[in-house]
Amino acid sequence: MATVNPWKKFIGLLPGGSKTVGEVVSVNSSAGTSVVELRNGSQVVARGTSVAAGQNAFISDGQVMGQAPSLPQYDFEV
Template identity: 45%
Template sequence: MATTNIWQQFKSLIPEGARTIVTITSNNGDGTSSATLRDGTTIRVQGESVLGGQKAIIQNGEVKATAPSLAQYEQEV
């Protein structure tokens, strides 16, 4: 039965889990990859679909897709 609760309908539109952009440093050969976060922290994620040196989108510790390498600007306010 469909819910009439507007908040529940809205929540169903938003994917579960945070998405993060990382740089893949290497594919480990065992179904995982090593990745570097923007702050320099190195993590291990599931998936080897993105090659080393490319940016990737990860969600719940799994590589979801390749991310474009766009210019990054920082502005102090």
């Protein structure tokens, strides 16, 4: 059943899921997965092998979405 609530309709238009950038540490072609090191130092196993080891990748909901540019990261404390 469709809702008439405008807020729920708006929320339905927004993309969901978590998105992050990390460096691909290794690629397992036979399993179709990649080990990705995130900027905080933790490693995750993501589905997909489209990015080579040593390159940055966009990760969305545990899946490699594509290559990300290598940009500097700055941390500031306020």
